[in-house]
Amino acid sequence: MPAGEPEAAVDSTERRPIGAAAGWLRREADVSRAALRAASRRTVAVDASLSALTAVLGLLPLLLVHPQHPVVAVLEALWAALLVAVRRGRPVAAVLGAAPLVMGGNVWTLPVIALVVLSATRRIAPPRRAWRVVGAACAVLGALTVAVGLFRWEHLPMDLADNAISAALLLLLPALSGTLLGRRRPLTGLLRERNAYLEQTRTLTAEAARLEERTRIAGEMHDLLGHRLSLISVHAGALELAAARQAPPLVGQAELLRTTAGTAMEELREILGVLRRAEPADAMDPTDGNGNQGTSERGTREDITALVTQSRQAGGGPVELDWSVPDTAEVGARARQAIHRVVREGLTNVLRHASGAPTRVEVRSTGAGIEVGVTNGPPREAGRSQGGTHSGLAGLHERVSLLGGTFGAGPLPDGGFRVAARLPTDAIRSVSGPLAKTSAGPLPPPRGAHAPLSTEVLTWPRVLGAGCASVLVVLPTAGFLVVVLLAALR
Structure with a gap:
């Protein structure tokens, strides 16, 4: 070898x-x-701030009260700051590391020991493991006391007694307070889960009730309005054929009546489809059940031009269209639907209350969104309009408000009337593209239903009991620390 x-x-x-x-x-x-x-930035910032504050409070008093071993006192202050930083991620190590500080000479770190033990034992589960860790810390403290006492046997009994009292006040009582608060954490989690379950159940119940009510309304509208509109469409077709033979000048008006009735039937089908769907976002689907084009073409330049043309054919007087929205602009389906509704309602009001008055339709793009306006001059025949119920304007106001826009309607000083809406950029781009769909947010609580109780309310009795018990437990520790710190200042 x-x-x-x-x-x-x-x-x-x-x-x-x-x-x-x-x-x-x-x-x-x-x-x-x-x-x-x-870890979150807030947690890191809080721990860093507490560690720095611990180091400052442990070092500054050393300038006023000079300890017997300055280097050891400085190391103890820095060690206490390190324990504060690791108490979240390493609670066991924090409790064990706090034991040597109990017998240290820097009394300004004693409050940190109690707070570190309390905070760390809250995070150690189950409580039996926390008590084993505290027992190990007491054993470490006892071993260190005996090891130091080997060099001065005459002071060993007194050192053991002092460190035993310090261990009881700085380790055992804070650990008891921490375990009391730690037992509240599973209860809080359980009650929070129960609260979330109840809230979800309430939301699903309200959604099911709404869907049932919407289905009932859809059935009523189909049975009542569908039949009437079908009759109007059939008779309008017969009237168009008769006018073609007997009164050719009226063919255009008869054709407009037939196409309007057909459009009303299509819109009724769309509304019924929306009411029968569970999610309002499905209403933005550009195709219907048969694959035909739906509401995705609403609010485009061609659609608004068609509305203006129909208004002219119906005897609405001269109607001008001012469209300044770029063709490449991304406008969502809901925003286009709102544009269509504003223009259609404005032109309809002109036909009802100011037939023949000059009208101007404006759809223009601004830096903040899109502005839509329908402005008509004074009616040719004063006193013809009897006023309306303003239900259409109220519906427009609600629709625009849901998109985050503003809506206004009112008379003008010259006797005319203006309907205007402003849609913000967020609403315009929220649903872009022909196949885009909106995501339904959380449903508001139904009328007459109370919101579920918060977690704080549900856990308040247990929180109060655990908090009072933990405070009572650490009262001796607080008194002991006050006495020690006051004695050190003298």
Whole structure:
């Protein structure tokens, strides 16, 4: 056997513990970095601030009250600041690391010991494990006391008694308070889960009730309006054929009546489809059940031009269209639907209350969104209009408000009337593209139903009990710290 082999074996044996320790330190550093990245900025900022405050409060008094061992006192203050920083991610290590500070000479770190133990034991589950960790910390404190007492046997009994009292006040009582608060955490989580379940159940129940009511309304509209509109469409077709033979000048009016009745039937089918769907977002689907084009073409330049043309044919007087929205602009389906409704309602009001008055339709793009307006002059025959119920304007106001826009309608000083709406950019781009759909948000609570109780209200009795018990437990600790700190200042 070569002479160098035993030495090499000895060197490899000595390097194994060093390599294992280095590997453990690297793993701990990687875990700590990962936990730091996963933590929120607020948590990191709070822990950093508390650590800095602990270091300051532990070092500044040393300038006024000079300890016997300044270097040790400074190291104790820095160690306490480190324990504050690791109490969340390493609660067991924080409790064990607080034991040496109990017998330290820097009394300004004693409050930190109690707070670190209380905060750390809250995060150790189950409580039996927390008490085992606290017991290990007391054992470490006892071993350190005995080790230091070997050099001065005459003071060992007194040191053991003092450290036993300190352990009871700084380790055991804060640990009891922390475990009391820690038992509240599973209860809070359970009640929070129950509250979320009840809220979800309430939302689903309200949604089912709404869907049932909407289905009933759809059935009533189909049975009543559908039959009447079908009759109007049939008779309008017969009237068009008769006018073509007997009164050719009236063919255009008869054709407009027939096409209007057909359009009303199509819109009624769309409304019935919307009412029967569970999600309002489905109403933005550009195709109906048969694959035909639906509401996606509403609010385009061609659609508004067709509305203006129909208004002229119906005897609405001169109607001008001012369209300044670029063709490349992305306008969502809901915004286009709102544009169509505003223009159609405005032109309809002109035909009813100011027939023959000059009208101007404006659809223009601004930096903040799209502005839509229908302005008519004074009616040719004064006193013809009897006023209306304003239900159409109220519906427009609600539709525009849901998109986050503004709506206004009112008379003008010259006797005319103006209907205007402004749609913000967010509403315009919220649903872009022919196949885009909106996501339904949380449903508001139904009328007459109370919102579910908050988690704080549900857990208040248990929180109050745990809080009072924990406060009563740490009262002796607080008194002890006050006495010690006042004695150190003298």
